[in-house]
Amino acid sequence: YFLNLAYTHKIIDMVSLILGQNLLLWGSQIFCKPAHHGMEVPMHQDAHYWPIKPMSTCSVWIAADKAMKINGCLTVISGSHKDNTYEHIIKNNKTALNAGLPDKYIKNRNKDHIILESGQMSLHHSNLIHGSEKNNSPYRRAGIVYRYMSSKSDFDRNIKNHDQKDGHSVNYSKRPIWLIKGNKGNNT
Numbered sequence: 414y415f416l417n418l419a420y421t422h423k424i425i426d427m428v429s430l431i432l433g434q435n436l437l438l439w440g441s442q443i444f445c446k447p448a449h450h451g452m453e454v455p456m457h458q459d460a461h462y463w464p465i466k467p468m469s470t471c472s473v474w475i476a477a478d479k480a481m482k483i484n485g486c487l488t489v490i491s492g493s494h495k496d497n498t499y500e501h502i503i504k505n506n507k508t509a510l511n512a513g514l515p516d517k518y519i520k521n522r523n524k525d526h527i528i529l530e531s532g533q534m535s536l537h538h539s540n541l542i543h544g545s546e547k548n549n550s551p552y553r554r555a556g557i558v559y560r561y562m563s564s565k566s567d568f569d570r571n572i573k574n575h576d577q578k579d580g581h582s583v584n585y586s587k588r589p590i591w592l593i594k595g596n597k598g599n600n601t
Contacts, residue, residue, distance in 0.1 A: 419559045431471050432563045435595030440560035446485045451548030455513025460498040460539035464569035464585050470539045470562045476529040477555040485548040487527040494538035564598030
């Protein structure tokens with residue numbers, strides 16, 4: 414079901430407008446902020462974490478539940494996708510990521526909340542500065558994200574494997590990549 418959803422024509426048509434006609438799916442993840450204790454995600458850029466060069470990617474976030482300010486919806490700094498990829502610093506242990514952006518890249522910048530109904534989606538660039546607040550509400554906030562890339566970019570499988578704070582291991586050397594549209598390029 415999840416792989417079939419990644420091939421949905423309406424999604425692929427939108428991503429193709431951004432990345433072109435040669436698309437790969439290199440990752441997906443289900444995010445869930447349980448009611449009353451969903452963790453904060455510090456403001457960050459995905460490009461800091463990902464082994465793709467050049468960084469030609471698009472994340473598609475599909476809401477399973479209504480995403481609202483009260484339950485920790487996505488918060489973004491509009492236009493920040495045009496910025497460089499900045500060095501991230503270690504954050505406190507009470508957040509979902511171990512690193513985030515220093516305050517100097519966030520302070521005095523307007524933040525927009527991405528409010529979504531269940532079934533709606535948002536797309537964002539890997540350099541978009543984004544994060545989310547804790548969920549202290551009685552409402553769960555869950556969604557699935559698909560990560561697409563242009564096959565003209567290279568996926569570096571030699572990046573060091575690591576464990577994330579949530580306990581799962583990241584192993585780029587064995588990560589499957591699916592051809593979604595066009596040709597696969599050098600990515601196998």
